[in-house]
Amino acid sequence: MAMKFTKSLCWGLGAAVCIGLxxxxxxxxxxxxxxxxxxxxANGQITERYGDTLVVAQKxxxxxxxxxxxxxxxxxxxxxxxPDIFQKKRGAAKAAGDYNMKSLEKGKYCGACHNGxxxxxxxxxxxxxxxxxxxxxxxEKIVWKKPNKAVFDxxxxxxxxxxxxxxxxxxxxxxxxxxAEAKGDFTMASFKKGRYCGACHNGxDAFDAQSQCDSxxxxxxxxxxxxxxxxxxxxDHKIHVGKxxxxxxxxxxxxxxxxSGVLSGLETFxxxxxxxxxxxxxxxxxxLCGTCHNSDQAFGFxxxxxxxxxxxxxxxxxxxxxxxxxxxxxxxx
Amino acid sequence: MNQYAMIIDLDRCVGCHACxxxxxxxxxxxxxxxxxxNWVRRLGPAQTSxxxxxxxxxxxxxxxxxPACVDACPADPVQVTFKDARTGKTVDMEVAxxxxxxxxxxxQIDKNRCLGCGACADACPYGARYVNPDLADDDSEGKxxxxxxxMPRVAKGLQPACxxxxxxxxxxxxxxxxxxxxxxxxxxxxxxxxxxQKVKIGPNVYYFGSKKDLELLDKxxxxxxxxxxxxxxxxxxxxxxxxxxxxxxxxxAGIAATTLLGPEDKE
Numbered sequence: 001m002a003m004k005f006t007k008s009l010c011w012g013l014g015a016a017v018c019i020g021l022x023x024x025x026x027x028x029x030x031x032x033x034x035x036x037x038x039x040x041x042a043n044g045q046i047t048e049r050y051g052d053t054l055v056v057a058q059k060x061x062x063x064x065x066x067x068x069x070x071x072x073x074x075x076x077x078x079x080x081x082x083p084d085i086f087q088k089k090r091g092a093a094k095a096a097g098d099y100n101m102k103s104l105e106k107g108k109y110c111g112a113c114h115n116g117x118x119x120x121x122x123x124x125x126x127x128x129x130x131x132x133x134x135x136x137x138x139x140e141k142i143v144w145k146k147p148n149k150a151v152f153d154x155x156x157x158x159x160x161x162x163x164x165x166x167x168x169x170x171x172x173x174x175x176x177x178x179x180a181e182a183k184g185d186f187t188m189a190s191f192k193k194g195r196y197c198g199a200c201h202n203g204x205d206a207f208d209a210q211s212q213c214d215s216x217x218x219x220x221x222x223x224x225x226x227x228x229x230x231x232x233x234x235x236d237h238k239i240h241v242g243k244x245x246x247x248x249x250x251x252x253x254x255x256x257x258x259x260s261g262v263l264s265g266l267e268t269f270x271x272x273x274x275x276x277x278x279x280x281x282x283x284x285x286x287x288l289c290g291t292c293h294n295s296d297q298a299f300g301f302x303x304x305x306x307x308x309x310x311x312x313x314x315x316x317x318x319x320x321x322x323x324x325x326x327x328x329x330x331x332x333x
Numbered sequence: 334m335n336q337y338a339m340i341i342d343l344d345r346c347v348g349c350h351a352c353x354x355x356x357x358x359x360x361x362x363x364x365x366x367x368x369x370x371n372w373v374r375r376l377g378p379a380q381t382s383x384x385x386x387x388x389x390x391x392x393x394x395x396x397x398x399x400p401a402c403v404d405a406c407p408a409d410p411v412q413v414t415f416k417d418a419r420t421g422k423t424v425d426m427e428v429a430x431x432x433x434x435x436x437x438x439x440x441q442i443d444k445n446r447c448l449g450c451g452a453c454a455d456a457c458p459y460g461a462r463y464v465n466p467d468l469a470d471d472d473s474e475g476k477x478x479x480x481x482x483x484m485p486r487v488a489k490g491l492q493p494a495c496x497x498x499x500x501x502x503x504x505x506x507x508x509x510x511x512x513x514x515x516x517x518x519x520x521x522x523x524x525x526x527x528x529x530q531k532v533k534i535g536p537n538v539y540y541f542g543s544k545k546d547l548e549l550l551d552k553x554x555x556x557x558x559x560x561x562x563x564x565x566x567x568x569x570x571x572x573x574x575x576x577x578x579x580x581x582x583x584x585x586a587g588i589a590a591t592t593l594l595g596p597e598d599k600e
Contacts, residue, residue: 050441051484053434057414061427067407068448072472078450090404 213248336438343542345503352495398535405456449475
């Protein structure tokens with residue numbers, strides 16, 4: 001009974017306070033600046049004016065930490081965290097290199113309070129979302145576009161291999177889409193030095209990054225038309241990788257070393273002596289396509305010339321066909 | 334960006350304080366110690382190397398090129414699209430509750446998102462900001478406030494309140510980078526910024542006057558050091574700490590206090 005009375009008293013008081021606040025709000029003189037600064041439009045879009053500069057859109061950025069929640073919500077003083085736990089400088093913790101879940105679990109950084117005792121713990125799975133947002137699902141696959149197209153199977157690494165987020169983030173990869181691509185050294189050469197994927201893919205902990213190219217990279221789907229040293233030689237990756245079942249390394253390790261410019265450096269051979277010319281062409285074929293196309297592993301380069309040498313007319317036909325049909329089949333490499 | 338700037342001609346200033354009063358009236362700044370956007374200090378009479386000087390220091394926010402206050406703001410950042418009403422240009426920026434305007438270079442505060450922590454006020458070497466705790470709402474402990482270069486007035490084609498009211502035309506407002514502006518002409522004539530070796534953040538209020546007056550102004554008012562972060566709040570917090578630590582033995586309140594003070598107790 002007493003409870004009920006108290007409850008209704010609370011309601012009454014609450015209503016009185018509300019009315020009071022409402023009236024106060026109506027009567028309160030509004031400063032000219034406040035009026036000028038904030039106007040809510042009928043469509044709900046916030047437009048704030050700072051003179052001629054308008055704020056036409058404002059959206060929250062994804063932040064792991066909110067000062068507002070901790071200072072206003074919880075009521076912490078600045079020196080509860082600064083400077084003992086966090087330096088008072090934006091990005092200082094990240095720059096320290098150990099600002100990750102492992103450190104937090106050991107009671108460093110956020111973990112100083114977020115230990116499951118003073119504040120929710122950092123190991124409790126249901127609390128991940130509190131800091132990391134609702135989209136805590138790691139991307140299933142990442143497709144890198146720079147400097148070359150490659151795919152990374154996130155799920156395979158986390159679920160099948162059982163890696164923890166902290167194993168790669170943020171020491172090896174910053175946990176931000178496009179962060180690695182934005183750096184100039186996200187290359188195979190860096191992997192060789194143990195950076196990025198190369199941290200594990202060293203042939204010891206995981207397959208060597210210098211092998212098994214097609215685990216991450218794709219063969220081009222578009223036919224390559226060579227213009228050097230002679231015009232209109234066509235090469236189709238699809239047949240070689242698909243039907244023939246070749247690996248990238250089969251050709252790209254020694255014969256067509258990627259990025260070596262093995263073909264772009266060749267000039268058309270000119271000679272008045274037919275024998276010399278023939279010899280040169282034979283040697284060239286043997287060195288390149290002839291490695292396999294020797295009538296043994298694949299048709300010999302002395303046979304079926306027109307399979308590759310399609311001629312100017314053939315090229316024209318091919319181009320016309322491409323424009324008509326499979327425009328979508330663009331090169332990916 | 335075309336930076337707004339102000340010239341203060343000390344040869345003209347008579348120290349009447351009309352500028353400070355006009356500012357207070359225009360923006361309804363409460364009359365309270367330390368609450369001001371605009372001020373005038375009397376300097377001297379004092380001996381300088383160029384003779385006896387007796388001058389004034391009319392001051393306001395410098396809307397610096399590299400404002401220390403903007404970087405100090407700990408409010409949760411948001412992605413904001415700014416639009417210049419005159420040109421229609423838009424700029425996307427990630428900002429906390431205070432920022433440097435991308436179009437006119439003024440430094441502004443979003444009062445809705447300000448936490449009232451005072452970090453910006455502490456970071457300003459010129460003391461141009463103050464926190465008004467009376468404006469505290471559910472989201473804050475108060476609101477920081479400072480000169481806006483009267484942007485709402487300027488947008489209407491008016492001069493800033495302090496400039497319009499000045500009886501001696503000692504304040505000149507305009508675009509710094511427009512060579513035809515009065516401001517640019519004064520800068521060319523030798524108007525000085527209050528900058529020192531360690532405080533070089535590009536203040537955009539320039540002072541012009543006789544050599545002796547500028548010497549006295551520089552000697553007394555140019556900050557020589559960037560402020561140590563939050564000296565005021567560190568002091569406040571230290572004063573509070575012993576009281577709160579004692580609360581640890583007081584049952585429920587003690588538990589609450591230890592929770593809040595967890596990291597402190599480990600010291």
